Amino acid sequence: MVPAAAPRSARLSEAAFAWGLVLPAVAAVVVVVFLPLLYSFWMSLADVNLLRTSGPALELFGVRVPLFRFVGVQNYVRVFSDPLYWSSLWRTAYFVAAFVAETALVGLAMALVLQERFAGRPVMRSLLLIPWSLSRVVVGLLWLGILDFEFGALNGLLDNLGVIDGHIAFFKNGFSALNVLVSVYMWNQAPFATLLFLAAMQSIPGELYMAAEVDGAGYWNRLRYVTLPAIRPIVFLVLVLATVNGFLMLDLIYILTMGGPGNDTTTISWLGFQTAFNFFKFGPGTAILYTLTALCLLLTLVYHRLILARFEPES
């Protein structure tokens, strides 16, 4: 606001004022995010016994924070020597890859349909928000109503049409269950990708399309040479966001599969959650979740580069 040539005192007081505005939020984020994050990291290096918290402790503002016994990287060694961790990691990789691909493709396809001119377009844009605004608990439940072996509507439909003999058990086979999770999560998330794509498509100047048409470009050529290059930054953005969301997905697994059958839908985030909160092994649990955090940190760097490199040329 104040130009760079402003007197030093004005800039100083501006900085002080700005910090005054930012301080409550920054302090809150430090207290509710960074301190717990550090404490979780400490737990990943400790032998956490929830029943015995009387050992070493840290006194902070009169609050006694149990520190447990420091064991170094022992939890990480234990986690990395567990074959289940590695199989979960590969499963997570598959899950994320499939989820990112489905979200980007379906999100883009919906955007391409919705940017056409048709009656009732505002209504369609509202409908887009329905899957996205639902709690994942509800998302899981409603797809259970469609895919369940006994009462599922899809089995009912296929049965009515005479396509199947007896019902399909979508969750019985591990690979099938994993793919169901991917698609259900995609149903929930792809609409947001569509919103981002639509916003990007709206900012493409109409002259580009007119010029393409004058050159005799058909629909697919316009898509390939005008639309896709113009929305490329958003495509990257969608890919990064979907990757992070894919790594973090947890609630749908809880509702639909609980990581099963066997461990066939156990991803890293579910393994960490289960280790920490079903088996109450906080040490190994936080270690697993920290490897996930490291992955997300890496992706943040990518995301950050994307944002700064492509969207804020003016600043």
Place this chain on the structure above:
Amino acid sequence: MSSVRGVREVPGTARPEAPATDRDHVAPRSRSGARRAGSRVLVYGLVLVVAAWLVAPFAWLFVTSISYQKHLLARPLSFIPPEVTLDNYRMILGLVRFHAEGQAAKILPSMLNTLIVSLVVTVLNLVVGTTAGYAYARFRFPLKHVSLYALLFTRMLPTVVLVPAFFLLFRTLGLQNTLTGLVVAYCSFTLPFTIWIMKAYFETVPSDLDKSALVDGCNRLQAYYRVVLPVSGPGLVAGGAFTFMLCWNEFVVAQVLNTKPGTTTLPPVIAGMNGQINIDYSVIAASGFLAAVPAVLLVLIFQKYMVQGLTAGSVKG
């Protein structure tokens, strides 16, 4: 076919000169009339497919919630319920006795808990997050970029990694199984989002506005809350509605931290009902639909602002 074409021609060709009512860009159409009619049919066909994909699953949740379980199991399956009933809703609202009424009795109190937590978190976010977003959008100050990176990082952070820490800290602080604890925990994932959305919003508010307020004799703080805030309704609505939606829908944190009956929120209660074999799916569907309605209504009512705020927030960074 020709009649379709005839109808299309009139509004379609007059469009380019007309003032743009919606700013959305539309790809120009092919010149051949027959192909155009064909592509119209194709567009409407595809629109119908997308609409069905988005709505049908949710609509089916509603249908199952007003059906009897026996009709859901019947084959051939009737997609229009042969018998409509409100019994499922009566059960979860405690108006009729049934075998799992203990579970169902948790619905309404947990809904109230969810509402309280969501509202408190939303208000906190709007007060604290908006102020910070304004400062990030307007001023240069030491450590601005470092703290922005930190915020960006927390946006990508798996919230579940914080939960073990909350679990132990809340136990020592006596915040376990309290709504206060949930409010604190929910701020960890909502606050970075709110700051980010509000920062993106304030960047669209011309800074000449604050400048002229300063010239008119306001101090900086007055320029913010007397001049800028009153015209920032759309941004506040976007940030507030999004925060409320995130809290209303949250499951994992509440499931782990508030396990004592009566202290938790709606999603864990519904998930708990889902885990019991003796409760009919139609009853669970009714509770799921009840949980979905507030969030869906909120988003539909404020969709314009939310879409603007969120796309700006994730694109502008």
